[in-house]
Amino acid sequence: MKRTQKEKAKDFTGNRCDAPDCQEEGTCRAPKDKTLTEYYHFCPKHAREYNEKWDYYRGMSEEEIEANLREDVVWHRPTWSFASRRPSLKDPFNLQKEMGIDLGVALNEKITDPEILKAMRVLGLKQPLQKEDVKDKYRELAKKYHPDINGGNKVAEDAFKKISAAYMVLIKYFKKG
Numbered sequence: 247m248k249r250t251q252k253e254k255a256k257d258f259t260g261n262r263c264d265a266p267d268c269q270e271e272g273t274c275r276a277p278k279d280k281t282l283t284e285y286y287h288f289c290p291k292h293a294r295e296y297n298e299k300w301d302y303y304r305g306m307s308e309e310e311i312e313a314n315l316r317e318d319v320v321w322h323r324p325t326w327s328f329a330s331r332r333p334s335l336k337d338p339f340n341l342q343k344e345m346g347i348d349l350g351v352a353l354n355e356k357i358t359d360p361e362i363l364k365a366m367r368v369l370g371l372k373q374p375l376q377k378e379d380v381k382d383k384y385r386e387l388a389k390k391y392h393p394d395i396n397g398g399n400k401v402a403e404d405a406f407k408k409i410s411a412a413y414m415v416l417i418k419y420f421k422k423g
């Protein structure tokens with residue numbers, strides 16, 4: 247027999263998912279901001295869904311994103327407001343760091359390590375650094391400067407070595423993260 251959502255909701259005493267109309271258990275605890283004093287609780291599906299939506303907003307200003315969210319784009323009704331201290335836009339609830347969830351996106355941290363910055367310059371990459379961009383850029387440049395297609399040209403060979411070294415540095419950075 248199919249039970250109503252209300253009946254199901256009675257079965258557990260924990261937190262319910264904070265997404266509107268969701269009766270699942272909010273097993274994913276997600277900080278509302280970087281002070282870590284208040285949390286949302288999402289079911290895994292909504293935690294993932296919400297992060298995917300945020301990725302969609304890349305390139306928009308924070309004001310545009312906020313206006314967009316108010317227009318019910320995400321949950322089809324007005325949602326939570328955003329405090330001035332916002333977590334990273336790519337991982338707004340800090341799921342990656344706080345809970346070890348691999349969302350397949352890079353953390354939006356400001357990079358200051360000179361070795362990383364130098365490697366980024368070699369590959370022509372800008373902040374925020376994204377793993378996929380590193381891979382794409384490397385593929386593009388490696389194809390262009392590979393010694394095999396440049397007839398052993400010394401300049402191309404040196405460039406290829408530099409590009410490869412920079413790539414290794416950046417990939418290592420993501421493994422550490």
Ligand SMILES: [Zn+2]
Pocket residue numbers: 263264265268269270288289290291292
């Ligand atoms: Zn949910």
